[in-house]
Amino acid sequence: MMKIVLILFLVYLLGSIPAGLWIGQIFYKKNLREYGSGNTGTTNTFRILGVKAGLATFTFDFFKGTLATLLPLFFQIDGVSPLLFGLAAVLGHTFPIFAGFKGGKAVATSAGVILGFSPLFFIYLIAIFASCLYLSSMISFASVTSAVIAILSVLLFPWLGLIFKSYDWIFTFIILGLASLILIRHLDNIKRIMKKEENLVPFGLNLTKQKPKQ
Template identity: 65%
Template sequence: MLLNVLLLLTAYLLGSIPSGLWIGQAFFKINIREHGSGNTGTTNTFRILGPKAGTLVFLIDFFKGTLATLLPILLHAQGISPIVFGLVAVLGHTFPVFAQFKGGKAVATSAGMLMGFAPAFCFYLILVFTLCLYLTSMVSMSSVVAAGAAILGALLFPTIPFLLTNYDLLFTVIIVFLGIFVIIRHKENIQRIVKKEENLVPFGLNLTRQIKKK
């Protein structure tokens, strides 16, 4: 019991590492919260600090979700599903104790959690995200679509079966929760998409005809 409590706390602290904020302050003397969208996650880091910093932030945010999920397996803890530890890391990423509980939008760390618990399902969502990114040129739209695909996949795939061979109630509940959570976290992005004002990446088809900012 004590080991699980310590590992859950460790998972939260791992998730709470505000990589974008710390990298911006340490190497660029920039508080990323004061620029762009004000978010500390991967997309705003790419936009403000550049691709090298953005890639590093993505990798850190992704693998802290994976590591948190694997903690109980690596340390032979029993009684709590590894996905719960991953979920705690995602909540830490979103509400980080090291950054006044104002964190990212949960996408990269959620993906990392899935890589540690259900890698085939994770690769399916990466494919959905990548295809949508090419078609729309929007990270936000791709994140929302991938979140929706995660919900549908968790509910429908075990009936086929495809990627998920059977229903795991806890897994299904967590994926549905996180999918809805990610969509809600992108509420402002969705509003900009409707207005044709969302930020674009410099590639892809921009099928929704967002107005490119000069």
């Protein structure tokens, strides 16, 4: 039991590493909290620090979720769902002890958790995310839509026999929790989308005709 608690704590610490914040401070002499949305996650890092910093931040945030989910295999831990370790990493990313408990919006790390547990479900969701991103030109819209579809999918797919043969209730509840967390963290983005003022990426169709404030 102590081994499980210790690894859960270590995974939370791993999730708490604010890659974007530290990359900005060390290599660019910028505090992401003072620029753009003030968020320390991938999107704001791309926007403020550029492609290299954004990719580095995304890669780290994504794979810390995957690594956390796979740790029970490495340490031969039985009887505990690996998703609990992934959830600990997401909570660390969202409420990081190393950054005043103010972290990212949970998208990249949650995606990494899903890859570690169900690669096929991950491919399905990433296809939805990419399609929504191209159609809307908004990372926030793609993230919110993917979260909503993830909720519907884990509730319906096992019943329909798609991707999942039966219900894994731990997986279902954790996906519901992660998706809900993503939605809550994007409330400000949703408000801006409704006002047609959300920030855009430099590609895609922008079908909702957003006109972000300069």
